[in-house]
Amino acid sequence: MIRTRKRSRFLAFLKWTGISVAALAGLALVLNLTTGMHLQITGGLTPQLDFHDEDRHYRAIEAHREQSADTVPAATPVPREPVADEPDEQALLATEPPETPEAGPATDPNDAPTDPEAPALAEADPETDPPAPTASSGSWPYYRGLHMDGRYPQPINTAWPDTGPPELWRIPVGGGYASFVVGDGLAYTIEQRREQEVVAAYDLLTGVERWNASWDARFEESMGGDGPRATPALYEDTLVALGATGELEALDAATGASIWRTNILEDSGAANLTWGMAASPTILDEAVLTAPGGRNGAVIAYELETGAIRWRALDAQGAYTAPAVFTLDGLSQIVLIGADQVTGIATDGSGTYWSRPWATMNGINAAQPLQVAPNRIFVSSGYGHGASVLEVDADLEANTASVSEIWFNNRMKNTFSTSVFQDGYVYGLDDGILACVDAETGDRMWKGGRYGHGQVLVASGHLLITTERGQLVLVRAIPESHQEVAALPAVSGRTWNNPAIAEGILLVRNDREAVAFDIRPQT
Numbered sequence: 001m002i003r004t005r006k007r008s009r010f011l012a013f014l015k016w017t018g019i020s021v022a023a024l025a026g027l028a029l030v031l032n033l034t035t036g037m038h039l040q041i042t043g044g045l046t047p048q049l050d051f052h053d054e055d056r057h058y059r060a061i062e063a064h065r066e067q068s069a070d071t072v073p074a075a076t077p078v079p080r081e082p083v084a085d086e087p088d089e090q091a092l093l094a095t096e097p098p099e100t101p102e103a104g105p106a107t108d109p110n111d112a113p114t115d116p117e118a119p120a121l122a123e124a125d126p127e128t129d130p131p132a133p134t135a136s137s138g139s140w141p142y143y144r145g146l147h148m149d150g151r152y153p154q155p156i157n158t159a160w161p162d163t164g165p166p167e168l169w170r171i172p173v174g175g176g177y178a179s180f181v182v183g184d185g186l187a188y189t190i191e192q193r194r195e196q197e198v199v200a201a202y203d204l205l206t207g208v209e210r211w212n213a214s215w216d217a218r219f220e221e222s223m224g225g226d227g228p229r230a231t232p233a234l235y236e237d238t239l240v241a242l243g244a245t246g247e248l249e250a251l252d253a254a255t256g257a258s259i260w261r262t263n264i265l266e267d268s269g270a271a272n273l274t275w276g277m278a279a280s281p282t283i284l285d286e287a288v289l290t291a292p293g294g295r296n297g298a299v300i301a302y303e304l305e306t307g308a309i310r311w312r313a314l315d316a317q318g319a320y321t322a323p324a325v326f327t328l329d330g331l332s333q334i335v336l337i338g339a340d341q342v343t344g345i346a347t348d349g350s351g352t353y354w355s356r357p358w359a360t361m362n363g364i365n366a367a368q369p370l371q372v373a374p375n376r377i378f379v380s381s382g383y384g385h386g387a388s389v390l391e392v393d394a395d396l397e398a399n400t401a402s403v404s405e406i407w408f409n410n411r412m413k414n415t416f417s418t419s420v421f422q423d424g425y426v427y428g429l430d431d432g433i434l435a436c437v438d439a440e441t442g443d444r445m446w447k448g449g450r451y452g453h454g455q456v457l458v459a460s461g462h463l464l465i466t467t468e469r470g471q472l473v474l475v476r477a478i479p480e481s482h483q484e485v486a487a488l489p490a491v492s493g494r495t496w497n498n499p500a501i502a503e504g505i506l507l508v509r510n511d512r513e514a515v516a517f518d519i520r521p522q523t
Helices: 002-035 054-070 089-094 264-268
Strands: 037-041 047-051 167-172 181-183 186-193 196-203 209-216 233-235 238-242 247-252 258-263 282-284 287-290 299-303 309-313 324-328 331-337 341-345 352-357 370-373 376-381 386-395 400-409 420-422 425-430 433-438 444-450 455-459 462-466 471-476 484-489 500-502 505-509 513-518
Touching: 054 167, 181 233, 181 500, 186 238, 196 238, 196 247, 209 247, 233 282, 247 287, 258 264, 264 299, 282 324, 324 376, 331 376, 331 386, 352 386, 370 420, 420 455, 425 455, 455 500
Parallel strands: 352 400
Antiparallel strands: 037 047, 167 513, 181 186, 186 196, 196 209, 233 238, 238 247, 247 258, 282 287, 287 299, 299 309, 324 331, 331 341, 341 352, 370 376, 376 386, 386 400, 420 425, 425 433, 433 444, 455 462, 462 471, 471 484, 500 505, 505 513
16 A cells, blocks of 8 residues: 555656656757757856857858948948067077066056067067967957967056947857957957858958858857867968868958868868867968878878878877977977877977877867977866976987976866966966966966956966856956956857957957957057
């Protein structure tokens, strides 16, 4: 009798639970259809509710572009800062570091000279400004800037009012996590719009779309989100864009006309990664460097002019970092972080100089290597891994090099944001919390500021941070303590895209909107 009652209650509970689950599922479906409500995963793998109707958003983009097309003004001339001739590699290595004021709370980077005749590229310091992959006419030509190190070399205005720096424009954009590159008054990015990946060129000062080029491709991933991940690269009059499914296109930077196309995954014979192709292309010696991973060329170099394969190198599983070009101990090389190793490769693809194990959970290495001394690089990964400074010892006569570890610890775990280097210290997001680490010793100086898995740039002695929730934060880049100067809402929704700075304009975007802030020095 008792067993029968228990069984009846249990069956009743199951029936009630089943009805409740069905009711909740029905309610969730209705909310998704009417409001776009769905579960979204943060960088810390925490689920959160998000309200974003993708179809409605695409319609908003289309309506905005159609309206803009009816009133497109002439291209806005951008007051260009004159660009100095790019010095050769030996000149860069020989250049003395510029004197910098002692770091401390009293130091005001706004006291930096703001002469309008100053060159757009600051005089190179081999410790903080390693040679660029290839000099470009663009003022922010690659992922994270000229040297791919997140550094903007010119003075900016850091005395922001309570409302933040002036907003120049705000527009809806398509999905994905690419950043902007900038040259000749145009800001370029790649977006997901419906079933196409779209490369778009926007007027830097107005946000008006000047042209777009598209192809059929859509990468979908439930945790990371949909759309392209890799930031384009700009060299002179050519823009190179990489989609999340491996589509690589070279386009005329002025018009968007196609020059050549290929698919790097097909060329390498590799399968796509879990979170798609995210390693931004790099341009070196008029060759486009890509990192598809795989046995048939973990790194493939394509002729910039024709798209023909110039060389292939390395048999390794791919990851999410771009090929980075450094001169370490006098030896120019490509440094690539793959799924389980850090490798130094000859710039002509002829061989490997050195390799160091760097295995992370599921091969999720996404942060760029960072040069912190003439012969040292900083590498970091999240998911419980940590950070290390590696030292390269080169023999220039024999054209060989070896690597050794200076330090390793877990005091800086860059999940998928890259740190920046300033005056001997590394600043970055350690599992979503801002931290400062001594590059020489690995000692943590401070930790503070829960900004989530956002992104970091450095300019005028300050860190410009976009938080995971779309805030823009200004923090002093000093080792004494965490000092937040300003914080304001920038974009709405999950924000994993890197910001960019060009001509004194700060560009922030995520998978929904883009905004431009004027941070030019006050005259």
